[in-house]
Amino acid sequence: MKTRISRILALAFICLFIYQPAFSQAPEEKALLWKISGNGLEKPSYLFGTIHIICADRYEMSDAVLKAVESVDKIALEVDMDDPALAGKMQQISVNPGMKNIQEEIPSDKMELVDSYLKAKFGQGIAQLGILKPFVLSSMIMVSSMDCETKQYEAEFVKLAQENGKEIIGLESIEFQVSLFDSLDLQEQIKALVESIENPSENNEVLEEMMQAYLAKDLKAIQMNFEKNEEFEGFQEKILFERNRNWIPIIKETSKSGSIFYAVGAGHLASDQGVIALLRTEGFKVEAVE
Template identity: 35%
Template sequence: MTKQLLLFAFTIISVFNLNAQELEKSLLWEISGNGLTESSYVYGTIHMTCDATLDEDVLKALDDTKLLVLEIDMDDPSMQMSMMKGIYMKEGKTIKDLVTEEEYLTISKFVKEQMGMPLDAMGNIKPFFITAMFYPKLLGCPVQSFEEELMKIAHEQEEEVLGLETVEEQLNVFDEIPYEDQATDLLRSAKDNLATDKASFQKLMELYDNEDIEGMILMMDEDKNLSTTKHKDKMLDNRNKNWISKISDHANKQPTFFGVGAAHLAGDNGIIKLLREAGYTVKASN
């Protein structure tokens, strides 16, 4: 559950944080040139879905590569323990420290109705992760994961699974963003009982199914007050920049399949543009 919780938390980024750049309708992109002898691929995932069936072009790219690299190494046996250490706020902070008494009662009622649990039992968990607990409810179906499907193929092909960053590095993002801002997002979800979240996620899924990266990008203008938008540099830009050298290292050693959240692909600080600036040819693969 903790592994899924981290993916759900980063689904928030996919829903609300995308930056503008003209790109073709594609989730799968081929990386070549700049000294590479064989192509690698980067694939934009969505971290929770009703149907994680992989298209034929994705399966072919997996077959043509020798290593799977995700945002984090989801095969790491220590991942669960690392996550449990990182989901709690630092310095003894609790939700009560971040909101008014009236706001706390609103959130508490929401959590009780949605989860059947008292907020006091999870009050020291980072607000983003409390919000993430409700995201499976946006689907209305059993949750499936593209990352799990990618790993299944990698295991069948007896290939290693690695990560572009550690669990600790991902979790640190949620310490860099003020807890107060995270609590504001949680309060909004509580006040309208996930109505805004459901509408945004439904729109995102339609765009994702159409591989419409440009359409997804336009969503960011709809909610500039959301903390993930205000702190996009921490959620996306800085991580993308840190990944480029790692993507290059892996691709130069062997043809590699990279699976990252679709929000990381586009934009001025997106992986596609950054790889092109680094000298690679990156083109839509379907």
């Protein structure tokens, strides 16, 4: 059976990553926190795999992670979430070019469904919310479908940085992340939007699978969830491998200047093209902590 486009986008929204089967260089240990040393580093840095959204009652922050955060000079996230201009940037790049409304792109037989759902969930219909990019609406729907209070690891790390007077840096820009979704075909995004409304249980299933694997610190289990989604194959170079390669020289140079706590989507840690394997190839020692 062909994988639903809504499931594919839901996976990307949650983690902004995908996987391929593990090879010899891929990490074998069940761990989310890793220590980076060697290759001329004066002080160790740390690599932590996050899940970008999780039910608050299942959120965990271990003493080992807190100790690692306290020991470093800076915290690096995929995007600098402490940037005061971030909210304005996100608002600007979340809307369609020219404030175009997508309602004319939605199939006529699905219009009432989409409009009534948006009104029920967000208090505004497609006439108002249609200026948002379809993948933004799909993301809003996915989060609203969760039957729990939610937390974000990245937001918690920003709080820890602020409380401990540590600088936050970003490995890439929010504009670059949004461009990954902008590269998707508009009609595919519309299709995903409609599917997410018609089948909300699909998103919940994706979220539950991801949370279970994440809490088990089982990178292989997370990886297996993505291997069954064959349609990710054409997207994986942009969404995962290219970004991993882009980050390696940044991690190399930044770690030379001091101890850094890197927190990125857990999927970036897995596979022979993951961050752990690439750092080892560059001569770093990367050890599982927990």
